[in-house]
Amino acid sequence: MAVARTETVSTLRSEGRxxxxxxxxxxxxxMSTIGFIAVFPFVWSFLGSFKTSEDLFDFxxxxxxxxxxxxxxxxxxxxxxxxxxGRFFLNSAFVSAAITLAHLTLASTAGYAFARxxxxxxxxxxxxVIATLMVPFQVTMVPLFIMIKNxxxxxxxxxxGAGGFGMVNTYWGLIIPMFPTAYxxxxxxxxxxxxxxxxxDAARIDGxxxxxxxxxxxxxxxxxxxxxxxxxxxxxIWNDFVWPFIITKSEELKTIQVGLANFRQEFTTDWGxxxxxxxxxxxxxxxxxxxTQRYFVQGIALSGIKG
Amino acid sequence: xxxxxxxxxxxxxxxxxxxxxxxxxxxFLAVFVILPIMAALYYSFTFxxxxxxxxxxxxxxxxxxxxxxxxxxxxxxxxYFAFGTVPAGVVTSLGLxxxxxxxxxxxxxxxALFYMPVVSSFVAVSLIWLWMYEPQFGLLNTTFExxxxxxxxxxxxxxxxxxxxxxxxxxxxxxLNMVIYLAGLQGIPPHLYEAAEIDGAGGWQRFWRVxxxxxxxxxxxxVIVYFIGAxxxxxxxxxMTTQAGNNALTGGPLDSTITVxxxxxxxxxxxxxxxxxxxMSFVLFVIIALITVINVKVLGYDSxx
Numbered sequence: 001m002a003v004a005r006t007e008t009v010s011t012l013r014s015e016g017r018x019x020x021x022x023x024x025x026x027x028x029x030x031m032s033t034i035g036f037i038a039v040f041p042f043v044w045s046f047l048g049s050f051k052t053s054e055d056l057f058d059f060x061x062x063x064x065x066x067x068x069x070x071x072x073x074x075x076x077x078x079x080x081x082x083x084x085x086g087r088f089f090l091n092s093a094f095v096s097a098a099i100t101l102a103h104l105t106l107a108s109t110a111g112y113a114f115a116r117x118x119x120x121x122x123x124x125x126x127x128x129v130i131a132t133l134m135v136p137f138q139v140t141m142v143p144l145f146i147m148i149k150n151x152x153x154x155x156x157x158x159x160x161g162a163g164g165f166g167m168v169n170t171y172w173g174l175i176i177p178m179f180p181t182a183y184x185x186x187x188x189x190x191x192x193x194x195x196x197x198x199x200x201d202a203a204r205i206d207g208x209x210x211x212x213x214x215x216x217x218x219x220x221x222x223x224x225x226x227x228x229x230x231x232x233x234x235x236x237i238w239n240d241f242v243w244p245f246i247i248t249k250s251e252e253l254k255t256i257q258v259g260l261a262n263f264r265q266e267f268t269t270d271w272g273x274x275x276x277x278x279x280x281x282x283x284x285x286x287x288x289x290x291x292t293q294r295y296f297v298q299g300i301a302l303s304g305i306k307g
Numbered sequence: 308x309x310x311x312x313x314x315x316x317x318x319x320x321x322x323x324x325x326x327x328x329x330x331x332x333x334x335f336l337a338v339f340v341i342l343p344i345m346a347a348l349y350y351s352f353t354f355x356x357x358x359x360x361x362x363x364x365x366x367x368x369x370x371x372x373x374x375x376x377x378x379x380x381x382x383x384x385x386x387y388f389a390f391g392t393v394p395a396g397v398v399t400s401l402g403l404x405x406x407x408x409x410x411x412x413x414x415x416x417x418x419a420l421f422y423m424p425v426v427s428s429f430v431a432v433s434l435i436w437l438w439m440y441e442p443q444f445g446l447l448n449t450t451f452e453x454x455x456x457x458x459x460x461x462x463x464x465x466x467x468x469x470x471x472x473x474x475x476x477x478x479x480x481x482x483l484n485m486v487i488y489l490a491g492l493q494g495i496p497p498h499l500y501e502a503a504e505i506d507g508a509g510g511w512q513r514f515w516r517v518x519x520x521x522x523x524x525x526x527x528x529x530v531i532v533y534f535i536g537a538x539x540x541x542x543x544x545x546x547m548t549t550q551a552g553n554n555a556l557t558g559g560p561l562d563s564t565i566t567v568x569x570x571x572x573x574x575x576x577x578x579x580x581x582x583x584x585x586x587m588s589f590v591l592f593v594i595i596a597l598i599t600v601i602n603v604k605v606l607g608y609d610s611x612x
Contacts (some may be wrong), residue, residue, distance in 0.1 A: 024411075027406070027411070030406065031406060031407070031417045032417075034403065034406075034421065035417055035420040035421065037478070038420050038421050038423055038424055038478070038481075038482065039420050039423055041424075041432070041435045041436065041439060041478075042423065042427070042435070044435070044439070044446060045435045045438070048438065056444065057444070059444065059449070060449070061446075061449040061450055061452070061453040062453055105331075106331055106332040106335065107332070109328045109329070109331065109332065110328060110329045110331070110332035110333070112328060113324075113325045113328030113329045114329065117324060117325035117328065118322070118325065119322050119323075119324075119325030119326055120322075122325065125329060125333065128336075129332070129333070129336060131599075132336055132340045132341070134535070134595065134596070134599040134602075135340055135344065135592070135595075136535065136536075136538075136539045136591075136595060137539075138539045138541065138568045138571065138588070138591065139343075139344065139347065139588045139589075139591050139592040139595070140339075140340060140343035140344060140347065140588070141575075141588075142347065142350070142571070142575045142581060142584045142585050142588050143342075143343040143344075143346035143347045143350060143585060143588070144339065144343045145575070145576075146346065146350065146355075146357070146581060147342070147343065147346065149357065176339075177339045179335045179339065180332070180335045180336040180339050180340050181332075182336065182340075185332055209324075210324035210328075211324070214328070235426055238428070239426075239427070239428035239429070239430075239431075240428075241428065241429065241430050241542050242541065242542070246576060257428050257430045257431075260428075260430050260431065260434065261430050261545065261546060264434055264437075264546055265550070271438050271441075274434055274438070275434075275435070275438065278431045278434050278435060281428060281430070281431050282427045282428065282431045285426050285427060285428070286423060286426060286427065288426075289419075289422070289423070289426040290419065293415075293418075293419050293422070
């Protein structure tokens with residue numbers, strides 16, 4: 001960060017020498033234009049979510065008064081909520097929270113060991129973990145579905161995994177296959193490598209066990225890194241579509257993205273309703289992002305992609 | 308070398324403990340990532356419809372893949388999408404990163420704004436753009452008309468449908484790669500710029516002679532990850548150009564947006580041709596593995612650790 005600051009200062013100095021005001025204006029105008037392009041679709045969707053069919057029909061580009069809803073009514077939202085979106089919302093919240101918790105547990109323990117413990121085969125195992133980062137989910141989804149359907153002792157299956165539906169259409173099936181997190185392991189390993197060695201040496205001299213060192217010395221210092229992973233995982237799972245779409249059949253289990261996609265098939269042209277549903281699915285993550293945006297930037301910086 | 312000297316100083320730290328710490332993570336990775344890849348290979352040699360036991364049929368699925376008329380179409384569409392999004396997307400993101408890499412008032416607000424499409428789901432943004440692309444009342448066509456431009460059919464015409472999805476996808480990802488480039492830009496030592504400036508290099512020259520060459524590893528990383536992501540495109544098509552249960556409208560119009568993963572999905576979960584879909588998955592896996600190997604060869608393992 002210190003590097004970044006000096007660099008920007010030097011850029012600013014050189015900019016200051018030549019027509020600074022014009023430069024600054026061009027800069028702000030172009031950034032505002034791009035910012036507008038990035039954000040406008042959300043604003044448009046938000047406005048649309050309050051519009052009635054008449055509002056939408058009356059919309060005319062050369063009459064700015066039609067850009068806003070005539071009356072701000074929550075009708076679309078109450079309809080969406082009544083069409084099971086409350087349930088979808090809670091399902092997504094539960095599933096995202098459960099998987100995030102698992103990611104935190106698995107990634108912090110593994111990341112810690114890869115960063116600070118020594119054991120035979122450590123580096124090979126770590127490379128193997130990193131290699132799985134490159135395996136896209138779309139490659140594994142078909143066999144994964146078969147495995148989940150044939151999971152022994154679940155959903156009426158016998159020990160050979162035959163006879164029933166396994167974990168298909170259960171919370172187990174939604175949650176457990178999402179536990180592996182190579183990204184989280186990598187992220188936390190990068191973080192644990194930055195902690196000073198003196199900390200653990202002191203604890204080790206006092207005779208603390210490896211687990212105690214991890215739990216009482218290292219974890220309390222990892223708040224920021226764990227926050228990064230929490231935000232990343234939660235957002236990723238909340239937005240995930242393909243796996244919940246494949247694995248859920250009943251309305252009671254669908255997540256909000258699946259509900260939204262089905263909604264599109266059902267109400268193909270009822271844009272007010274569709275936009276309200278879109279907003280219900282989107283506003284929580286946008287809000288989470290605006291609250292925690294520094295963690296997003298940190299998270300990517302922590303991944304250590306070097307220039 | 309480093310590890311060895313550390314071991315000498317501190318003895319063997321946490322031999323067995325290390326395995327206990329990594330075991331849970333590794334077990335989940337093995338069961339839910341590694342095993343499915345092997346299972347994909349196994350099922351790709353079978354006929355399997357989830358009802359009866361898988362039946363071994365040798366290479367039939369792979370030969371059928373060669374005869375499937377939609378498969379080459381899906382591959383060309385996927386490549387069209389990849390080559391449509393990656394170069395334009397990389398240029399956009401690098402431009403944004405250079406634009407935003409300075410400490411001026413309000414910069415964090417702009418950074419957050421640019422990043423907003425990244426944190427929303429593909430389902431949601433596809434729906435929003437579907438509405439904007441709507442040919443009759445959609446925002447884009449009404450704006451075009453007001454500006455005296457011709458109305459387009461966007462997603463409803465075979466020659467513009469994929470292009471429409473490409474535009475949406477570049478918009479969705481520009482902030483993500485921007486942040487990756489930003490990390491790269493901030494790693495460039497400032498004295499290089501000072502030296503270039505003393506040598507009389509202007510802003511444009513400094514970019515091409517200093518920034519761009521030093522960002523080469525970042526660019527390579529972004530291109531590979533972006534490209535691999537593009538090969539998996541599915542959600543946009545599912546939301547924007549597919550009507551569930553209607554085979555003719557999967558990846559329409561006229562198959563112009565059918566992608567490898569869309570075809571894979573509909574074979575597996577609509578027609579229950581699990582073995583055939585597994586063969587498609589495995590081919591996709593091999594392609595992506597090859598790209599990854601090139602990636603590691605060129606970048607070197609160091610850039611990951």
